[in-house]
Amino acid sequence: MKKNIGVKAFLKTMGLQKNLKTKQLDNRLLISLDDEGKTKLEEVWEQKYYGFASMLDLYSIPKTLKQACLLFSHDYSRIEKSMEWTTQKVLLLKSKSILEMGCGFGLLIKFLQTRDPNLRLMGIDQAHNLVDIGTDLTGINLIAGNYLEVKPQSSYDTIISDFGFDLEDLQMPNSEHQYKEIGDVSICINCCRDFKEKITPYIKSWRKWGNQNSNLIMTGRLTRNHSYILATLEVANEYNWNLDMSQTKILQTYNKHTKQAEKFPGFVFNSNNENKVRENFQKIIHML
Numbered sequence: 001m002k003k004n005i006g007v008k009a010f011l012k013t014m015g016l017q018k019n020l021k022t023k024q025l026d027n028r029l030l031i032s033l034d035d036e037g038k039t040k041l042e043e044v045w046e047q048k049y050y051g052f053a054s055m056l057d058l059y060s061i062p063k064t065l066k067q068a069c070l071l072f073s074h075d076y077s078r079i080e081k082s083m084e085w086t087t088q089k090v091l092l093l094k095s096k097s098i099l100e101m102g103c104g105f106g107l108l109i110k111f112l113q114t115r116d117p118n119l120r121l122m123g124i125d126q127a128h129n130l131v132d133i134g135t136d137l138t139g140i141n142l143i144a145g146n147y148l149e150v151k152p153q154s155s156y157d158t159i160i161s162d163f164g165f166d167l168e169d170l171q172m173p174n175s176e177h178q179y180k181e182i183g184d185v186s187i188c189i190n191c192c193r194d195f196k197e198k199i200t201p202y203i204k205s206w207r208k209w210g211n212q213n214s215n216l217i218m219t220g221r222l223t224r225n226h227s228y229i230l231a232t233l234e235v236a237n238e239y240n241w242n243l244d245m246s247q248t249k250i251l252q253t254y255n256k257h258t259k260q261a262e263k264f265p266g267f268v269f270n271s272n273n274e275n276k277v278r279e280n281f282q283k284i285i286h287m288l
């Protein structure tokens with residue numbers, strides 16, 4: 001593959017579909033599966049309709065690169081944006097070793113290989129089938145497992161979570177809203193408390209794979225509720241990860257499901273013990 005291929009061209013080469021509609025992607029994926037896969041996918045769709053299936057049920061469907069590309073094409077616009085931004089940040093940080101949490105089938109890792117073949121790259125994902133596809137794609141023995149449980153085998157300069165977890169899996173309790181002003185920004189303190197409880201094991205487990213000076217590059221749909229952003233910054237701060245505001249950005253994309261423009265944060269955390277959480281939180285909200 002060409003060394004400095006752009007993200008769009010790269011995704012096209014891999015087989016991601018930019019222009020297909022949701023229904024077309026679903027049909028193509030269904031047709032590509034064997035009988036067992038077809039039955040499983042139809043069951044997952046039905047369970048998802050009733051809110052029973054987990055995202056892992058869906059991620060467990062693809063067995064080939066083509067099938068994985070069809071499934072992930074639902075999120076094409078987001079993948080393109082976050083891959084471009086995350087890669088830019090990785091190169092800027094000049095990290096030598098990088099671990100991606102929730103690496104899926106290794107798309108970002110493959111792209112990083114084209115940018116700098118000397119990087120020591122690793123990824124971990126709970127969907128064993130995606131890890132198998134990613135291992136073939138990248139030539140790296142990616143780790144299959146739940147990063148909340150797997151014991152670190154090495155440490156890395158930069159940890160990435162590029163949409164490396166699903167909000168759907170966090171199962172937030174239905175607490176009553178109670179609003180509080182943080183400067184000129186209003187947040188629900190109960191949602192913040194609940195999200196802190198959910199996100200803590202994630203950030204704690206990612207931290208274990210870093211060294212003293214590791215960075216965390218993180219993107220995710222945290223804009224769904226402003227209190228999620230505050231909760232994330234507070235938990236990261238507890239683990240000595242604080243925002244580099246000069247590198248933090250709001251990324252804009254188009255969500256095929258909601259058929260609306262979507263904004264999500266791209267965070268770069270550095271290892272230090274400063275505490276500007278509330279100040280940074282307000283700045284981020286103003287950037288949205």
Ligand SMILES: C[S@@+](CC[C@H](N)C(=O)[O-])C[C@H]1O[C@@H](n2cnc3c(N)ncnc32)[C@H](O)[C@@H]1O
Nearest residue numbers: 102103104125126127145146147162163164165
């Ligand atoms: C939204 S997908 C994103 C995949 C990839 N980072 C991308 O940008 O295309 C989330 C991925 O995180 C993985 N994941 C979520 N929670 C995980 C956990 N606790 N341990 C390992 N992988 C996890 C899922 O299996 C899935 O592949």
